[in-house]
Amino acid sequence: MKIGVIADDFTGASDIALTLAEGGMSVAQFIGVPDRPADATLEAGVVALKSRTARVGQAVHDSLAACDWLLAQGAEQIVFKVCSTFDSTAEGNIGPVLEALAAKLGAQHVITCPAFPENGRSVYQGHLFVSDRLLNESGMQNHPLTPMTDPDLRRVLGEQTSWPVSHINAQTVTHGPDAVRAALPDGPAMVIVDAIHDADLLTIGQAAKGEVLLCGGSGIAIGLPANFGAQAATPHWESVTGRAVVISGSCSIATRGQVDQYRKIAPSKEISAEDAVSGAVTASTLADWVQAQPGSPLVFSSADPKVVQEAQLRFGRDTAARAIETLFSDLAACLVQRGFARFVIAGGETSGSVVSGLKATELTIGPRIAPGVPVVRIGGTDVGLALKSGNFGDRDFFETSLKVMETSS
Known part of the structure; x- marks a missing residue:
């Protein structure tokens, strides 16, 4: 193994796995830390954790365990994959996990860049933009679990770590990888690096050759496969x-728009927090409804953020979220038992719950459905998944995903 990735959620893991696969590397996504060695021919391994919203201590523990396993497989470079909107709580988990990984790996500085220009995420003057809006004006300020109210990544990360946080600006990046390397500090530092275009990410990738630890969204991996001699390729899919x-x-x-679009062509059923918490809707009764519908129905709890906030106040944030996640996890397990083979899942937390409910341990990466979203197969089965981060994909994403799963490449 050449590159080892620790992803703080399941959709992000698929995202960066696709980037590495399209870069020509043989890749597998693992659900949690495996209890067995990886295939010796594997060039990149992605360990998917559910640590983004975990307690800091748990996130650090799980990330270090993942790092230990990846190093045991021969990984020469570790990437801590976070969301391209860098979302986290004020106390972490990005900073604490990076500090712990840096200490284990002996990293003196950590290049950090969540930019993903193809999906509208760019970093300029240390500030994160979503398309033409600053992060805190993009809708992420209303995220129910990790609201982002500050676009300055230096401040965001600085509040989470005892390390200094420095910055390499866009002008330096345009001067090439040697300029980026020359701008890296000698002492310990988290280094926010600007990236506006994919070419900037290629430059950062070249500059990162030989670095033991990096942090970013999937875009940071664009330039890494070439450092190990890989060439671009399209992942195979049956x-x-x-x-x-x-x-x-x-x-x-984005997801609410996709839900509205898909409801025009498919049966749909909305699940409220009260339905899940009270037990008024169970996985079995919900599976009965799904099975009775024609075509490919939609089950959703993608409410307006104000509705979500009201439910959190009424039932408690963790209680409401856990009830819906458990319901969807159990629903997926019921449907697999009834012969369902294709699942499109929207939302990082939801994806993590569903994959866990299906007891998947390894995913095979297929071709892209949309930027940052591949189709994946549960290893050794004929069950296909599309695991989508909330903000990814166009309005027809759900319908497109189902078609891609049915097409060999």
Whole structure:
């Protein structure tokens, strides 16, 4: 193994796995820290954790365990993959995890860049933009679990770490990898690096050759495969057919638009926090409804953020979220038992719950559905998944995903 990735959620893991696969590396995504060695021919391994919203101590513990396993597989470079919107709580988990990984790996500085220009995420003068809006004006300020109210990544990360946080600006990046390397500090520092275009990420990737630890969104991996001699390729995919369902737990602006679009062409059922917490809707009764519908129905809890906040105040943030995640996890398990083979899942937390409910341990990466989203197969089965971060994909994403799963490449 050449590159080892520790991803703080499941959709982000698929995202960066796709980037590495398209860069020509053989890649597998693991659900949690494996209890066995990886295939010796594997060039990149991505360990998917559910640590973004975990308690700091748990996130650090799980990330170090993942790092230990990746190093045991021969990984020469570790990437801590975070969301391209850098979302986290004030106390972490990005800073504490990076400090712990840096200490283990002996890293003196950590290049950090969540930019993903193809999906509208760019970093300029240390500030994160979503398309033409600063992060705190993009809708992320209303995220129910990790609201982002400050676009200055230096301040955001500075509040989470005891390390100094420095910055390499866009002008330096345009001068090439040697200029970026020359601008890296000699002492310990988290280094926010600007990136506006994919070419900037290629430059950062070249500058990162030989670095033991990096941090960023999937974009930071664009330039890494070439450092190990890989060449661009399209991942192979054998079609998955059979009944399908769409499950959405994200309340992002993009996902709500996708839900509205898909409801025009498919049966749909909305699940409220009260339904899940009270037990008024169970996985079994919900599976009965799904199975009775024609086509590929939609089950969703993608409510407006104000509705979500009201539910959190009424039931408690963790209680409401856990109830819906558990319901969707159990629903997916029921549907697999009833022969369903294709699942489109929207939302990082929802994706993590569903994959756990399906007891998947390894995912095979297929071709892209949209920037940052591949189709994946549960290892050794004929079950296909599309795991989508809340803000990714166009309005037709759900329908497109189902079609891609059915098409061999």
